Amino acid sequence: MEKPWYKQFWPWFLMLLPFSVIIAMIITLTIASQQGDNPMVVDDYYKKGRGINAQVEKVKAAQELNIEFSFEQNEQTFTLSYASGAPEQLSALKVNFYHSTQAEKDFSETLTADAQGVYRGTLKYGEKGKWTITITPFDNRWRVTQQIQLPAYRKLAIKPLTYGV
Structure with a gap:
């Protein structure tokens, strides 16, 4: 059976x-x-695109003004100074550091110039890596963005490049 x-x-x-x-x-x-929303997915792509176009205009404004900065690092501090295109009245600068792979390490500082026209700031993370630095004036008329490698052992020129937008 x-x-x-x-x-x-x-x-x-x-x-x-x-x-x-x-x-x-x-x-x-x-x-x-459990993972939540993906930050790479944009809900309003049209609005994001318009924002990118506005940033391109700010980079073009910096190019027209021939703005260039000199960046120098010393341990955990850095200095910025105009290499060209400095305005007559130095205003505060907003400096943003964006880590290339770890968004939680991004930080920004608002810097004012000393009597010699040098802006001084502090780096939050002392580790090595690729960072995108973005510099804008207090009135947000122009924008300078460039990728840099930290630590910087030499003086770097930071120019308005359109690829960094």
Whole structure:
């Protein structure tokens, strides 16, 4: 006499395949729901595109003014000074540092010039790496963006380049 189906190997083996897919799907959905929103996905791409165009205009304004900075690092401090295109009245500068791979390390500083026209700031993270530095004046009329490698062992020229937008 034959065994009933539920005591045989093959029905259970064949049912195991779809059940394993269902379990894998549940695990995947659980992991995906715990991760939250993806910062790389933009909800309003039109608005983001308009913002990028506005930033390009600010870079062009910096190019027209021939603005260039000299960046120098000494341990955990840095100095910025105009190499060309300095305005008659030196205003405060907002300097943003964006880490190339770790957004939680991004930071910004608002700097004012000393009597010699030198802006001084402090670096928050002393580790090596590629950073994008963005400099804008207090009135936000122009923008200078460039990628730099820290630590900087020599004086760097920071110019308004359109690729950094």
